[in-house]
Each structure stands twice: as structure tokens, then as C-alpha cells.
Amino acid sequence: MNAFIQTPITLKNVIIKKTRNNQFTNVCAQISSPQPYINSKQIKEVREKYRIHEKDTGSSEYQIAALSVRIAYMTAHIKKNPKDFSSTRGLIAMVSARKKLLKYLRSQSKERFLNICVNLKIRIQKDLQ
Numbered sequence: 001m002n003a004f005i006q007t008p009i010t011l012k013n014v015i016i017k018k019t020r021n022n023q024f025t026n027v028c029a030q031i032s033s034p035q036p037y038i039n040s041k042q043i044k045e046v047r048e049k050y051r052i053h054e055k056d057t058g059s060s061e062y063q064i065a066a067l068s069v070r071i072a073y074m075t076a077h078i079k080k081n082p083k084d085f086s087s088t089r090g091l092i093a094m095v096s097a098r099k100k101l102l103k104y105l106r107s108q109s110k111e112r113f114l115n116i117c118v119n120l121k122i123r124i125q126k127d128l129q
Contacts, residue, residue: 060105
């Protein structure tokens with residue numbers, strides 16, 4: 001017979017299992033937040049940083065910043081799950097959308113284009129220079 005009861009008792013951020021002689025042991029002291037929640041918080045932070053005015057939801061910088069965070073998350077996901085082809089397709093679509101926005105921003109203002117590329121560490125391809 002197993003020394004631990006199969007169903008763990010969960011309390012807030014601690015998982016406790018009960019042993020045979022009714023003693024409780026701490027199995028995991030810290031449980032991290034789920035990755036989609038962390039990703040949504042990062043997107044909100046970046047959007048706040050690159051917002052031009054209070055009601056801004058569509059400026060190029062705002063959209064590029066949000067896409068960059070989503071691209072970083074999807075890249076990490078695809079490294080863990082290389083056979084997830086639908087996510088790979090979504091990543092390619094996001095990269096191309098960001099590239100189009102960068103091309104538009106470059107045509108409007110070279111200074112803003114270079115500023116966002118430097119701040120978000122986006123590599124500038126030859127066709128965007």
C-alpha cells in the first residue's frame with residue numbers, strides 16, 4: 001500500500017499530503033500562476049507603456065507592443081510543443097501582422113519606428129530598413 005493518500009489537500013499556495021500515520025507533509029510550498037494569466041498581465045503592462053493617449057487602442061506602437069508580447073509567448077510555447085502546427089500557423093500570422101505594422105510605422109515616422117524597435121528589441125530586416 002502506498003504511504004500517501006492519493007488525493008492531496010490543497011490550501012491557497014501550498015499542497016499538503018496526509019501520510020499513513022496522520023501526519024501532514026508540505027509537498028510544494030509555492031505554486032506559480034498559470035502562464036496565460038501572466039501573459040495577459042504582460043500585455044496590459046506593455047499596452048499601458050506604449051499608449052499615446054488615454055483612449056488609445058489602435059495606434060501602431062500600441063498594436064506592435066501587444067503583438068510582440070504575444071509573439072514571445074507563442075515562441076516559448078512552440079519550443080515546448082514543436083508539433084503544435086496550428087499554433088505555429090498563428091505565430092506566423094502574428095509575425096506578418098507585426099511586420100506590416102512596422103512597415104506602416106516606418107513610412108509615417110522613421111524616429112518612432114526606430115524607437116519602438118530598440119525598446120522592444122525587434123530585429124530590423126533588410127526590407128524594413
